[in-house]
Amino acid sequence: MTQTITIDPVTRLEGHGKITIQLNGQGEVEDAHFHVTQVRGFERFSQGRPFYEMPSLMARICGICPVSHLIASAKACEAIMAVRIPHTAAQLRRMLNLAQMVQSHALSFFYLSSPDLLLGMDSDPAMRHIFGVVGAKPELGRAGIALRRFGQHIIELLGNKRIHPGWVVPGGVTEPLAAAKRDEILAMLPEAYAGIKLALIAYKQIADTFKPEIEVFANFPSLYMGLVNEDDSVEFTDGALRLIDAQGNVVEDGITANRFTEVIGEAVEPYSYTKFAYYKPLGYPEGSYRVGPLARLNIAKTMGTPLADVELAEFKQLAVGPVQGSFHYHHARLVDILYGIEKIEQILTDPLILDKHVRAVAGVNRLEGAGQAEAPRGTLHHHYKVDENGLITWANLVIATGQNNNAMNKGVLQAAKHYVKDGKFTEGMLNRVEAVVRTFDPCLSCSTHAFGQMPLAVSLLSADGEVMDRVIRS
Amino acid sequence: MSEAVDVKTLQINGHEVSALRGQTILQVARENDIDIPTLCHLDGLSDVGACRLCLVEIKGSNKLLPACVATVYEGMEVTTDTERLQKHRKTILELLFAERNHICSVCVSNGHCELQSLAQQEGVTHVRFPYRNPELTVDASHERFTVDHNRCVLCTRCVRVCAEVEGAHVWDVMGRGINSTIITDLNDNWGESSCTRCGKCVQVCPTGALFDKSKIGSDHPKYPDFLPYLNEMREAQ
Numbered sequence: 001m002t003q004t005i006t007i008d009p010v011t012r013l014e015g016h017g018k019i020t021i022q023l024n025g026q027g028e029v030e031d032a033h034f035h036v037t038q039v040r041g042f043e044r045f046s047q048g049r050p051f052y053e054m055p056s057l058m059a060r061i062c063g064i065c066p067v068s069h070l071i072a073s074a075k076a077c078e079a080i081m082a083v084r085i086p087h088t089a090a091q092l093r094r095m096l097n098l099a100q101m102v103q104s105h106a107l108s109f110f111y112l113s114s115p116d117l118l119l120g121m122d123s124d125p126a127m128r129h130i131f132g133v134v135g136a137k138p139e140l141g142r143a144g145i146a147l148r149r150f151g152q153h154i155i156e157l158l159g160n161k162r163i164h165p166g167w168v169v170p171g172g173v174t175e176p177l178a179a180a181k182r183d184e185i186l187a188m189l190p191e192a193y194a195g196i197k198l199a200l201i202a203y204k205q206i207a208d209t210f211k212p213e214i215e216v217f218a219n220f221p222s223l224y225m226g227l228v229n230e231d232d233s234v235e236f237t238d239g240a241l242r243l244i245d246a247q248g249n250v251v252e253d254g255i256t257a258n259r260f261t262e263v264i265g266e267a268v269e270p271y272s273y274t275k276f277a278y279y280k281p282l283g284y285p286e287g288s289y290r291v292g293p294l295a296r297l298n299i300a301k302t303m304g305t306p307l308a309d310v311e312l313a314e315f316k317q318l319a320v321g322p323v324q325g326s327f328h329y330h331h332a333r334l335v336d337i338l339y340g341i342e343k344i345e346q347i348l349t350d351p352l353i354l355d356k357h358v359r360a361v362a363g364v365n366r367l368e369g370a371g372q373a374e375a376p377r378g379t380l381h382h383h384y385k386v387d388e389n390g391l392i393t394w395a396n397l398v399i400a401t402g403q404n405n406n407a408m409n410k411g412v413l414q415a416a417k418h419y420v421k422d423g424k425f426t427e428g429m430l431n432r433v434e435a436v437v438r439t440f441d442p443c444l445s446c447s448t449h450a451f452g453q454m455p456l457a458v459s460l461l462s463a464d465g466e467v468m469d470r471v472i473r474s
Numbered sequence: 475m476s477e478a479v480d481v482k483t484l485q486i487n488g489h490e491v492s493a494l495r496g497q498t499i500l501q502v503a504r505e506n507d508i509d510i511p512t513l514c515h516l517d518g519l520s521d522v523g524a525c526r527l528c529l530v531e532i533k534g535s536n537k538l539l540p541a542c543v544a545t546v547y548e549g550m551e552v553t554t555d556t557e558r559l560q561k562h563r564k565t566i567l568e569l570l571f572a573e574r575n576h577i578c579s580v581c582v583s584n585g586h587c588e589l590q591s592l593a594q595q596e597g598v599t600h601v602r603f604p605y606r607n608p609e610l611t612v613d614a615s616h617e618r619f620t621v622d623h624n625r626c627v628l629c630t631r632c633v634r635v636c637a638e639v640e641g642a643h644v645w646d647v648m649g650r651g652i653n654s655t656i657i658t659d660l661n662d663n664w665g666e667s668s669c670t671r672c673g674k675c676v677q678v679c680p681t682g683a684l685f686d687k688s689k690i691g692s693d694h695p696k697y698p699d700f701l702p703y704l705n706e707m708r709e710a711q
Contacts, residue, residue, distance in 0.1 A: 049612065053580060166584075
């Protein structure tokens with residue numbers, strides 16, 4: 001008799017998702033899917049809106065990474081305006097994007113994943129949350145909260161708002177940086193450095209104890225894509241995309257935003273509202289690739305900052321060639337944070353950072369434009385078409401989660417096959433299947449949900465849909 | 475010899491106040507620092523009593539009167555802030571929000587919008603009516619300005635400033651009732667109309683319906699204070 005195990009909703013993720021695991025008559029896992037169960041409709045309802053409204057409209061997609069949407073969207077608008085923004089504006093945006101990366105990664109690592117990592121995959125679910133971490137490891141818990149505050153506070157200082165700042169506009173930013181704000185950010189750096197160093201040490205101490213999970217948590221060869229600079233250093237805001245294969249060979253390089261659709265296609269599957277991006281020459285699903293912290297570190301040859309470069313060298317020792325295990329996303333995320341703090345410090349010492357010229361003004365000069373940036377969880381691409389008055393006629397967004405979608409599904413299947421035996425499962429096993437998805441830190445088209453308010457329901461269904469067993473974690 | 479000044483004495487919210495004949499209740503109230511909310515009224519333009527937010531109670535009358543157009547008389551007893559009036563004002567604001575598509579978070583006027591401020595001031599926390607979500611257009615054909623009908627409250631300030639101050643009368647209202655909409659010329663695109671590109675309509679618009687294309691993002695304060703000054707200077711000539 002075939003059975004289906006449903007994990008709905010998947011907890012400690014951003015947005016709504018569910019997992020179904022199909023068992024065959026022998027109780028072995030036959031297939032597994034990760035479903036994104038919501039539709040948002042931004043691409044449709046933005047039609048008819050003035051293009052310059054797009055950044056603030058698109059930022060509403062997410063409360064965690066609105067800045068990535070602001071930046072990718074503003075860049076798509078700038079392609080329509082055919083302008084290059086002032087140097088200072090580009091630097092300020094870069095800093096804003098890094099600040100968001102730090103806070104989002106801190107949320108992913110400390111709030112969402114560290115309960116699994118620091119307390120254990122099988123620990124009491126009632127205590128497996130950030131408060132449990134703060135209770136068991138107060139210093140680390142505090143460091144996580146402080147890192148998130150660090151990122152959020154920089155966003156607030158620059159954009160006057162922690163979430164959805166209206167500061168990023170097509171052409172640059174609305175206000176230059178004040179010296180007092182720069183000094184305030186500089187004063188916050190020592191605590192941030194201390195926090196991330198503590199987290200890196202703690203993670204490396206426990207990483208070895210997760211060897212069984214590392215083996216089966218979406219651990220397979222794949223392509224990787226991410227932004228890099230011309231000097232092969234990691235990049236979040238400008239640069240161009242590079243695609244490497246599972247051996248680390250460059251498959252495609254210099255993918256600027258307007259070349260993106262030449263190279264990347266999107267497939268749909270009936271079980272999810274999220275699309276599946278793939279590298280066109282290889283087709284779907286063979287051309288599926290991974291993005292995000294793991295991809296960025298696999299692609300970049302240097303971080304471009306001294307402390308993060310030491311960490312990158314150590315990270316690259318985890319494997320010969322690209323690091324293939326998605327569990328290592330956690331490690332990569334911490335290296336990203338360190339890089340972000342260092343880079344913010346570098347940007348603040350730019351002699352032009354307080355320059356008052358931070359905005360270029362232009363009208364509609366092209367009827368189509370695309371922009372891309374690295375969101376914390378991977379490459380984000382916005383592509384718009386407008387009429388001659390600048391009203392949006394068509395929009396398409398390729399988000400990081402869509403680009404990791406195939407890998408997440410394969411990872412869920414890999415872990416389910418490993419952990420579900422003879423049709424039996426435990427809470428700890430289900431948590432591991434969920435934790436595979438958490439390594440990718442997907443943003444399921446939605447913003448934050450209060451942790452702990454959604455129950456996890458697992459049902460065992462017979463072939464004809466009858467509920468055979470049901471476990472509810474409240 | 476100058477004409478004798480005709481002074482009227484009346485009460486507003488129990489306070490004895492004096493006024494000149496022909497003054498509106500709103501004028502007298504504001505001279506005496508008594509607040510009456512308004513939306514379609516703007517100093518420097520004629521009044522049309524369209525929005526009904528300035529309704530007040532008059533002793534001895536069952537009718538509520540719009541303070542912007544009702545003139546004072548001797549012995550008048552006006553109340554501006556009763557529970558009934560508050561309820562009506564709140565309802566009017568809720569109906570305005572329900573009528574078209576007002577999405578503050580992505581509006582250029584967020585933080586500078588008179589409709590938004592009034593809603594905050596009058597304690598509108600929810601809209602009890604179903605939103606109509608009409609499909610309305612955006613006209614971005616003008617080189618400098620855009621009109622987004624989703625955000626228009628039909629106050630007609632743009633119509634009045636264009637006709638009365640600029641003297642161009644490009645703006646007007648087309649249709650009736652719920653189908654009313656502001657238009658330029660004979661419902662031509664704004665960019666192809668006889669617009670003089672002065673921008674007064676943008677400055678007097680209380681919401682983000684009319685906005686300057688260069689003020690993108692969310693920071694688009696408007697400065698309608700030029701109107702009384704402009705009128706005064708013209709009269710002096």
